[in-house]
Amino acid sequence: MIKINSLYKKFNRSVVLKDINLHIKLGETVVLKGVSGSGKTTLLSLIGGLDRPTQGSLLIDGEPIHKLPDNFASKLRASKIGMVFQHFNLLEHLSVAENVMIPLIPTGLKVDKIQDRVNSVLKLTHIAHKKDTLASRLSGGEKQRTAIARALVAEPQIILCDEPTANLDKANSLLFIETLQRLHQQGKTMVIATHDPLFDNLPFSSRVIPMVDGEIVDE
Amino acid sequence: MNEVLLSKDVLVYLFSESLLFILLFIAFLVSVKVYFKWDFNSFTPSQFKLEQESYLVTTIAYFIFIMKFFLILYFAFTVDKLSILVAGAMCGAGVIQANSYGDYLLILKLSILFGLTLWFYLNKYDLESKNYQWFKEKSVLFIFLFLFILAELYLDFSYFINIDTHQPVSCCSSLFGQLEGANPLPFGLNIVTLLTLFYLLFIVVVLTLLLNQTYLYILSNLLFLYIAYYALVYFFGTYIYQLPTHKCPFCMLQKEYYYVGYALWFSLFIGSFIGINGAISSIWLKEESSLRGRKTALLLLSFFLFLCSAYVLVYYFRNGVLL
Amino acid sequence: MLNNSFFYFLTLQLYKEKSKHIAVVLLSLVVIFLLSSVLFISSSLRYSLFETLEAQPDFVVTKLKAGEPSTTPIDWADELLEIYGISKVTPRVHGRYFFKSKDKSFLVVGVDFLEEQSHKGIESLISGTDIKSFLSGDNMIVGEGVKKFLEKNYYRNSYQFLTPKGVFKKVNIVSTLTDKSNLLANDMMIMPQALAQEILGYGQDEVTDIAFNVVNPDEWQNINDKVLELHYDLRIVSKDEIKKLYQNLYNYKGGLFLSLFIVLLLTFSLILYQRYNMIYSTERRNIGLLRAVGWSINDILKLKFLETISLVLISFILGVTLAYIYTFIFDAPLLKEIFLGAENLENSVAFRPVVEMGVLSSIFFIYAIPFIASVLIPVWRVAITDAKEAML
Numbered sequence: 055m056i057k058i059n060s061l062y063k064k065f066n067r068s069v070v071l072k073d074i075n076l077h078i079k080l081g082e083t084v085v086l087k088g089v090s091g092s093g094k095t096t097l098l099s100l101i102g103g104l105d106r107p108t109q110g111s112l113l114i115d116g117e118p119i120h121k122l123p124d125n126f127a128s129k130l131r132a133s134k135i136g137m138v139f140q141h142f143n144l145l146e147h148l149s150v151a152e153n154v155m156i157p158l159i160p161t162g163l164k165v166d167k168i169q170d171r172v173n174s175v176l177k178l179t180h181i182a183h184k185k186d187t188l189a190s191r192l193s194g195g196e197k198q199r200t201a202i203a204r205a206l207v208a209e210p211q212i213i214l215c216d217e218p219t220a221n222l223d224k225a226n227s228l229l230f231i232e233t234l235q236r237l238h239q240q241g242k243t244m245v246i247a248t249h250d251p252l253f254d255n256l257p258f259s260s261r262v263i264p265m266v267d268g269e270i271v272d273e
Numbered sequence: 274m275n276e277v278l279l280s281k282d283v284l285v286y287l288f289s290e291s292l293l294f295i296l297l298f299i300a301f302l303v304s305v306k307v308y309f310k311w312d313f314n315s316f317t318p319s320q321f322k323l324e325q326e327s328y329l330v331t332t333i334a335y336f337i338f339i340m341k342f343f344l345i346l347y348f349a350f351t352v353d354k355l356s357i358l359v360a361g362a363m364c365g366a367g368v369i370q371a372n373s374y375g376d377y378l379l380i381l382k383l384s385i386l387f388g389l390t391l392w393f394y395l396n397k398y399d400l401e402s403k404n405y406q407w408f409k410e411k412s413v414l415f416i417f418l419f420l421f422i423l424a425e426l427y428l429d430f431s432y433f434i435n436i437d438t439h440q441p442v443s444c445c446s447s448l449f450g451q452l453e454g455a456n457p458l459p460f461g462l463n464i465v466t467l468l469t470l471f472y473l474l475f476i477v478v479v480l481t482l483l484l485n486q487t488y489l490y491i492l493s494n495l496l497f498l499y500i501a502y503y504a505l506v507y508f509f510g511t512y513i514y515q516l517p518t519h520k521c522p523f524c525m526l527q528k529e530y531y532y533v534g535y536a537l538w539f540s541l542f543i544g545s546f547i548g549i550n551g552a553i554s555s556i557w558l559k560e561e562s563s564l565r566g567r568k569t570a571l572l573l574l575s576f577f578l579f580l581c582s583a584y585v586l587v588y589y590f591r592n593g594v595l596l
Numbered sequence: 597m598l599n600n601s602f603f604y605f606l607t608l609q610l611y612k613e614k615s616k617h618i619a620v621v622l623l624s625l626v627v628i629f630l631l632s633s634v635l636f637i638s639s640s641l642r643y644s645l646f647e648t649l650e651a652q653p654d655f656v657v658t659k660l661k662a663g664e665p666s667t668t669p670i671d672w673a674d675e676l677l678e679i680y681g682i683s684k685v686t687p688r689v690h691g692r693y694f695f696k697s698k699d700k701s702f703l704v705v706g707v708d709f710l711e712e713q714s715h716k717g718i719e720s721l722i723s724g725t726d727i728k729s730f731l732s733g734d735n736m737i738v739g740e741g742v743k744k745f746l747e748k749n750y751y752r753n754s755y756q757f758l759t760p761k762g763v764f765k766k767v768n769i770v771s772t773l774t775d776k777s778n779l780l781a782n783d784m785m786i787m788p789q790a791l792a793q794e795i796l797g798y799g800q801d802e803v804t805d806i807a808f809n810v811v812n813p814d815e816w817q818n819i820n821d822k823v824l825e826l827h828y829d830l831r832i833v834s835k836d837e838i839k840k841l842y843q844n845l846y847n848y849k850g851g852l853f854l855s856l857f858i859v860l861l862l863t864f865s866l867i868l869y870q871r872y873n874m875i876y877s878t879e880r881r882n883i884g885l886l887r888a889v890g891w892s893i894n895d896i897l898k899l900k901f902l903e904t905i906s907l908v909l910i911s912f913i914l915g916v917t918l919a920y921i922y923t924f925i926f927d928a929p930l931l932k933e934i935f936l937g938a939e940n941l942e943n944s945v946a947f948r949p950v951v952e953m954g955v956l957s958s959i960f961f962i963y964a965i966p967f968i969a970s971v972l973i974p975v976w977r978v979a980i981t982d983a984k985e986a987m988l
Contacts, residue, residue, distance in 0.1 A: 104888055104983040106321065121316060123405055124324065124893050132890025143885050147612045156886065159601045160895040168601055279851025285958045288858055289965050296969050325980040328893050332976050336968060347957060354954065357843050
């Protein structure tokens with residue numbers, strides 16, 4: 055599903071990622087473990103197509119996402135990848151439902167169909183009761199669930215999470231892991247970048263990949 | 274000269290054209306830079322920056338090209354309005370003849386619209402390909418269009434500045450009327466054969482469009498365009514004016530005829546341009562011809578035919594005879 | 597289209613972020629309102645003027661003395677009638693009568709009530725009058741401005757003219773012209789021709805000028821030349837020439853105004869450019885987010901453009917509507933003075949609603965093109981925001 059070969063990333067002069075080789079199979083859940091600065095967030099953003107590598111290849115479901123023109127890369131992102139950001143990144147002036155519908159708008163689906171999908175994914179993430187609340191008025195855990203709902207609404211195959219529990223308390227973190235488990239059971243491919251020890255021994259994660267200074271360290 | 278330039282419509286028109294040209298010039302500069310440095314397979318940060326800059330060119334081009342379609346209508350309107358000032362002119366036909374620039378300007382404008390329609394197709398196919406396949410062709414066409422539009426701006430100003438309102442011009446009746454003996458129709462046709470050809474060609478156009486016979490379609494549409502011009506001026510027009518001797522392509526743009534001229538000329542030319550360019554790009558780029566483009570062309574040309582015929586039919590039903 | 601998600605999202609964004617755009621919309625409103633009001637007034641005036649002109653006779657002939665118009669002999673009318681193609685020859689008596697102590701003047705128009713008028717405008721003005729009773733005494737019909745002025749000076753039902761012979765002539769006011777949109781009627785006094793001759797000091801066989809019509813427009817030049825040949829001191833003025841003159845005058849004034857306006861517009865564009873650059877830079881994070889969840893540059897451009905066009909349309913429609921109400925329903929207080937000026941008598945003109953496609957198109961082009969042009973580059977700049985901005 056995700057094939058990374060000899061990936062390098064440079065920011066100005068410093069090398070942030072060095073010679074990353076990683077193959078992630080369909081349905082696998084992988085945890086990228088490392089402290090801040092280890093490069094795991096950068097790697098995640100490359101996989102998500104948010105940034106381009108300096109060197110190397112990156113195939114998502116066979117497509118070289120870093121080489122595609124913007125039209126195609128965006129479409130790939132919209133249909134195959136869902137991202138949950140560390141700071142949730144919701145649009146504060148919109149409601150929960152409005153935030154969640156955003157990925158579906160350029161797809162050309164009609165408004166009523168979009169609203170159906172949004173409603174079903176809100177139910178899944180247990181945030182349907184706050185559907186019309188403004189994002190600025192939500193608690194941390196509720197924002198998290200909205201972010202997950204938004205990541206899932208386009209029914210992507212791949213889910214990427216960047217430090218998902220960094221701004222949550224323990225109870226909400228456990229709830230989040232439960233959600234991940236359900237997603238795994240649905241066959242989603244997941245990559246989680248985190249330094250939270252809660253993720254060290256997940257029953258459904260196939261691998262924990264430690265990263266130090268931009269390199270994958272042998273497990 | 275001063276009276277013309279101070280006419281409100283002329284001022285607005287020239288101002289719009291100039292402003293658009295300034296924007297276009299910016300796009301041109303960026304386009305040239307991007308063209309020379311473009312290397313899709315390099316995947317360097319500078320290449321990606323070029324990709325972003327090419328979006329600027331596309332954005333400006335889209336805006337300007339769409340405005341050009343509106344501005345040619347406004348140009349026709351302005352020219353028509355000037356007929357009050359120019360001695361002897363009763364409609365735009367006379368004003369266009371006020372100096373030698375007029376005819377060239379009109380033809381140039383139509384050519385530019387033709388080129389723009391082609392550019393729209395090229396751009397569409399380019400953005401749909403995974404590797405910006407038609408980037409070079411699109412850019413070259415854009416540069417050509419820029420040069421044409423530069424010439425157009427020059428002619429715009431030259432034309433309006435050189436209209437001498439004291440120099441009488443011919444009115445449409447002497448320009449298009451029946452000159453003694455000479456038959457204004459092409460190939461020595463008479464009205465009946467002209468009309469037969471008109472309707473027949475339309476059927477051929479529809480068939481070749483639906484069956485996607487690109488070469489035949491281009492040929493038939495070009496012929497249809499040519500014949501339709503004469504049919505409209507020398508036959509259908511007389512039913513719009515309800516006067517068998519009034520033959521003029523410009524008078525139908527006036528208010529007393531409900532501005533129907535705009536609808537007629539627009540649908541004929543733009544319909545043909547869209548269709549022909551769809552076929553050209555399909556052949557040239559070896560891409561599948563756009564269904565939407567063909568549908569639009571068909572719709573516009575059918576509307577044109579329907580409107581023309583309607584005038585004749587309505588006249589006949591009202592009066593029981595033909596002109 | 598109502599079911600289209602793009603438009604749904606667009607309206608959502610516009611509504612929720614309306615504070616960002618309010619300043620621009622207000623500024624645009626002022627610009628459009630100003631421009632539209634001026635253009636509406638000007639085209640309404642022009643329309644009325646041309647309508648009045650249209651009703652005028654095709655040609656007017658005067659005798660010249662030392663190069664200036666002088667009293668025209670009434671015999672010339674017979675000579676004109678002999679030229680083939682000329683119809684409706686009307687000798688006319690008209691002129692200005694000065695109200696000495698107030699330095700104001702009236703337009704005295706003499707009308708031969710029994711003959712057909714070659715001036716269709718006068719014809720419509722006098723159409724409601726009972727001719728018999730009118731001719732039974734010294735009577736006149738006056739314009740609204742005249743009536744008001746005379747009443748202010750304590751002349752209610754009649755006025756005492758002082759003729760050039762030094763004799764006072766009392767004339768009764770029979771009725772008032774109430775056609776408010778007729779610009780000329782305001783200052784007019786219409787009376788029988790003989791009476792006008794007396795008041796203005798013309799002899800019985802003298803008139804101010806002679807008007808006539810020529811039915812066939814193709815013959816105008818021909819007849820123009822023939823008439824000129826009749827007398828060496830004859831001057832002929834055609835309606836066409838007057839039309840051209842007025843058109844030029846309007847163009848001149850209008851052109852000056854527009855040129856100044858364009859300067860204003862350029863300033864407006866600069867303001868827009870600056871403002872949107874600023875607005876959009878604060879939006880970068882949000883746009884980065886849209887990009888991160890799969891919106892392409894094209895999609896962002898589409899959204900931003902639709903946003904811009906919506907603003908343009910909203911401002912345009914609102915601005916034009918407000919201008920329409922201001923001009924044609926409230927008769928443009930303040931601006932009216934600038935156009936008409938309180939030159940002679942107080943004018944209470946109602947602007948006839950004239951909305952031409954040409955005027956609306958001009959307003960739209962002159963406003964929309966600079967607007968969109970100045971927003972274009974800021975829109976592009978924000979649309980190419982890198983998706984990774986969302987991560988920051």
